[in-house]
Amino acid sequence: MARTARFIARTLSLVLLVGPWATGVGAQEESILNIHGFGGWAAGYTNNDNFYPDVPAPIASNDFEVDNYYFTLNLVARPADKVVIHAQPTWESNMHVKRMQLDLAYVELSVVEDLRLRAGRIKNPLGLYTTIFKVGTLRPFYLPPTVYYRAAPEGYAGLGINRIQSLGSWELELDLLGGQMTFESTDFDMIVGLDPVAMQPVYASLPAVLRGRDIVAGGALLRLPVKGLQLGASAYSMKLYASVAGQEMTLLSDDRQKAYAGSIEYLTDKISLRSEALLLRGYNKSDSWYVEAAYHLTSHWQVAGTYQMADFKEPTPIVASLSKDQTMGVALNYWLNPKLVWKLNYYRVSDNRAARRSDAINHALAGTLDKDTDVLVGGVHFSF
């Protein structure tokens, strides 16, 4: 409670401090400092002992969770011509954490027109939702495609180059980046020892943090002459480290972890279609993809559907269902305006990578882990 009060006090101080130099909310005028923001609240229910999703944080459980909310300030300052500073603090609360963190803080220098150098903790530019991960008014479901983006970091620490090239009625956007990224904490299902009496392995699901170092990555986004249609491709290479249960970070493999991704997006006034596929190769080997479609019945009412699939193949799973996910979801949304939307989502989740309970591995071995989970999420998203 004291932390909450401190956060609110800090945020208000910041707003009051920068207020005189900032543009008014919604004024949209470029000045020294521009303040925007977004946030949301959700209530979530599951029909069994599983919570959903496992990362970045569960918002639904059998106890009907209502303590899910977040608020993010998006600050852009232009202290000089060709120099832009971005910062993004977030305060969030869910059934696992209450925290304030700085998602992003970076400087951007326009070297020449359409070529930008970035340094700091930078938005991860590769992926349809990574740059707008928390902006709920830019997607039809309360959550981004869950298992696809389950551990994707919103930012990385390092350097980046961004170039937008106009090619007549086509447009090509290129990104190159290098540095380090820390993935969202997730549970590792593993053998932690040997029972000396039964001479049987002892299993546990332990919290782990993955970190990619020496990252080299690149991506291209091609906007086609067909209005609203774009194709993307990206690739990452990194050394992968892990810290399990708070232990020291250790290198998982001498082989570099590689990732290859492709995307397609088609947006019109009424329709949005998105699909992405990701292949991980190296210490972690997995295939995942999703499709998501939404349709505005009127300017206020929108319906949406999604299918998501993931198969984590290596390290070899102890119980197959803990490394797989198939999710079907539907949504009914009411848009008060483009900056405020009420959402009602239903998911049918099969397997247990994303829908699981504490100590999932032992429940799976004992046959007490439900493989199918119904999830209901209702909430609101806003931006300004």
Added chain:
Amino acid sequence: MRRILRGSLAAAVLLVAGSTANPGQNYKIVAHLATDAVAFSRAEVSRLFLKKSLKWPDGSYVVPVDQPVGSTTRDAFSQDVHGKTTAAVDAYWQKQVFTGRSLPPIMKPSDADVVDYVRNTPGAVGYVAAGVQTAGLKILKVQ
């Protein structure tokens, strides 16, 4: 006869140059008087207002000015020039802002404010309702 035709043509050209808007349009695009341009395609105008084209043909910077969401003039302009609803254009700007790519144009709350701002800002371009008085501004023709 040829003189009459030539005279009619000249009158027609003058009429277009001084007209409030293209036929069928319920908005008109206004630019600062010093702007060295008179006609653009819809796609070019769209690029100016989406900040994809940053400069006028003479190399000076474009300063687009928008009207608020809910303005009927903006609705007409968005649909005709961008081929999108105002809500879709607003979503485009949300994405630009939150991905750190760009900021939306300056926004003025009324036609009178747009006229005033464009008149006093070199490089500025905006749009106002077709019937609004725009003395001292250049009217851009959309081809």
